[in-house]
Structure formats: structure tokens, C-alpha cells
Amino acid sequence: MDYKKEENLRRGPWLEEEDERLVKFVTLLGERRWDSLARVSGLKRSGKSCRLRWMNYLNPSLKRGPMSLEEETIIFQLHAFWGNKWSKIARRLPGRTDNEVKNYYRTHFRKKLEGQNYDKIIDWSRNTGEDLLRKYKETEITWTRTTTQEHGFDKTVKESKQMNMESDKETCGGIFERESFGVMKSPYENRISDWISEISTDQSDANVLEERTSSSSENNININVGSWWFQETRDIEEFSCSLWS
DNA sequence: AATGGCCCCAACCGCCGTTTC
DNA sequence: AGAAACGGCGGTTGGGGCCAT
Structure with missing residues (x-):
């Protein structure tokens, strides 16, 4: 999906409710087909943005805190x-x-x-x-x-x-x-x-x-x-x- | 208290390789 | 086989927070 073609997509920092919704849909559909996941979830975000948010922030397997x-x-x-x-x-x-x-x-x-x-x-x-x-x-x-x-x-x-x-x-x-x-x-x-x-x-x-x-x-x-x-x-x-x- | 500079990091961008249709 | 969609990657940007002045 091309960002420039999707003018009504949200950008910038994610809201808490967006995060919750994304987690819900990733749990439901799995970590794939991000564009369709973005569409189905009703999030006004690109698939890429959803993937990035999940991979870099929401994924429960991520470690938090300073580097050892x-x-x-x-x-x-x-x-x-x-x-x-x-x-x-x-x-x-x-x-x-x-x-x-x-x-x-x-x-x-x-x-x-x-x-x-x-x-x-x-x-x-x-x-x-x-x-x-x-x-x-x-x-x-x-x-x-x-x-x-x-x-x-x-x-x-x-x-x-x-x-x-x-x-x-x-x-x-x-x-x-x-x-x-x-x-x-x-x-x-x-x-x-x-x-x-x-x-x-x-x-x-x-x-x-x-x-x-x-x-x-x-x-x-x-x-x-x-x-x-x-x-x-x-x-x-x-x-x-x-x-x- | 105001402000300017710096640091940090989440998010975006553009490109490219892979997969799907 | 080829076009489109998808996913991954590295580079860059922008904004919030902190700190020194």
C-alpha cells in the first residue's frame, strides 16, 4: 500500500485504543497480511504502520528496559x-x-x-x-x-x-x-x-x-x-x- | 521561570527482494 | 511469465523530555 495514495490514513503516534485494537486483531489473525489486517480492523493506518507498531512496540515477546x-x-x-x-x-x-x-x-x-x-x-x-x-x-x-x-x-x-x-x-x-x-x-x-x-x-x-x-x-x-x-x-x-x- | 541545545526513540520513507495471483 | 501486493530493511526525521544556562 502506498502511503501517498492513502490520504485519509492516520499518521504519527499511536493512541491507546489503536494499540488495543491492533493487539486484538493480531491475536485473531496472526502476524501476517498486514494490509488486510489494517483494513479489517478498521484502523486508519497502513499495513506497514501496523506491522511496525506490532514488531517494535506491542509484540509481547519484546524485552523492555535498558540494554545489559x-x-x-x-x-x-x-x-x-x-x-x-x-x-x-x-x-x-x-x-x-x-x-x-x-x-x-x-x-x-x-x-x-x-x-x-x-x-x-x-x-x-x-x-x-x-x-x-x-x-x-x-x-x-x-x-x-x-x-x-x-x-x-x-x-x-x-x-x-x-x-x-x-x-x-x-x-x-x-x-x-x-x-x-x-x-x-x-x-x-x-x-x-x-x-x-x-x-x-x-x-x-x-x-x-x-x-x-x-x-x-x-x-x-x-x-x-x-x-x-x-x-x-x-x-x-x-x-x-x-x-x- | 524561560529558553535553547541536546539526546533519545518511535515512526516514517523509500527501496528492494519475495510471494501471491 | 509478469504484474501487483506484501514484507523486510536501513536511513532519516520529528517531537518529547531533560538539562544547563
Whole structure:
């Protein structure tokens, strides 16, 4: 349905009675056929508007309240991999919407990262997968320090942790170890750990392949295996879509 | 108390891929 | 097979609330 063609449609904030009516009809007809649902319900709203209101606000499975530290971590880390794929990121956060994630990122992270030249740190097109993962981990450490401060963690502990990061690499695997100062990993972080370790495994394979390619013919066209690897693994969804189930 | 600036977030827009007829 | 309808996505906007001056 085209908004411009439907001049008598209501726009702007939803009234309480509109919400009630929408909930009633979605319960009755299901989350589909939004245009016909909008018509049948008598709401003077477009199907799109109804869908959006339900998806972003009325759906009972939505989580309310501020983002947890775990959710912040996931948003940041997945954004580092996928970029502005808000719906994809939101799928990793049960009860959160793409709109919410997008707004959250814009208001909370972008400002912080602008100050840290984030866009320059992560240059998707010019780095190998290995570079990207390393640089990503570096930004993660910096970011962790800022947010943990905000959340009341002890700054000194985290900073000394960061200095040991190089030697910790093997055990850390890129995910900060909060167990070491008394906070257990959440299920969110465990899943992130799993994703990252799967990525690392794939990357090792890619690096082996890269070595073989370059040693066999040094003057060949440069095939950036690292980038290939990263391209593939940016679509983690392909092999981990059931993580939340 | 008034006001201007900023932040936050719900809602809208336009585009595009998919599904339905 | 092709047109229309539908649904999903990312970017943008506008208004309410908060805070500093």
C-alpha cells in the first residue's frame, strides 16, 4: 500500500485504543497480511504502520528496559563483523528489535567510536581476515575499558588485564575474561565465544590455504584469501542460526 | 521561570527482494 | 511469465523530555 495514495490514513503516534485494537486483531489473525489486517480492523493506518507498531512496540515477546552489558557487547562485536545489518544483529538479541539496536548503536557507540577513529581502525576493504580480527580485538579492548568503567567495574583491574592481553591471547580468544574478577560469563558471551572460535578455526584454514597459494606461485595474481575468509564468516548466520533456539 | 541545545526513540520513507495471483 | 501486493530493511526525521544556562 502506498502511503501517498492513502490520504485519509492516520499518521504519527499511536493512541491507546489503536494499540488495543491492533493487539486484538493480531491475536485473531496472526502476524501476517498486514494490509488486510489494517483494513479489517478498521484502523486508519497502513499495513506497514501496523506491522511496525506490532514488531517494535506491542509484540509481547519484546524485552523492555535498558540494554545489559552483555547486549551492548553483542551489538558492538556483531556490528564490527557485519556493519549496519541491524536486523541480523537484532536476531541475536532475543526481545530486541532492529530499530532498537540501530537507535542504541547510534546514540551510544557511534559518538564514542568517532572519538577513537573507529572507521579508520577497521577498514573492511584493505585488510586480510587476520588483520581485521586483530584490529577488531584491539577496538574491543579499548571499548571494554570504557564501558566497564561506566558500569562500575574497577578500571585498574581492566587496564592491567589489557596489558596482559597479548600473553592471554590463547586462552582469551578475543573475549574478555570477566570470570577473573569475579563475574561469570553470561550465555550471551559464551555464544559469542563460540562464534569467534569458529571464525578463528576457519581463519586458520584460510591462512594455510593462503600460504600454499603464495608459495606455489609468487608472481601470480594476488588472491586475498584472508578477505575471502572474512567475507564468508561475516555471514555467521549460515552456520549458527540455531544458537538461540 | 524561560529558553535553547541536546539526546533519545518511535515512526516514517523509500527501496528492494519475495510471494501471491 | 509478469504484474501487483506484501514484507523486510536501513536511513532519516520529528517531537518529547531533560538539562544547563
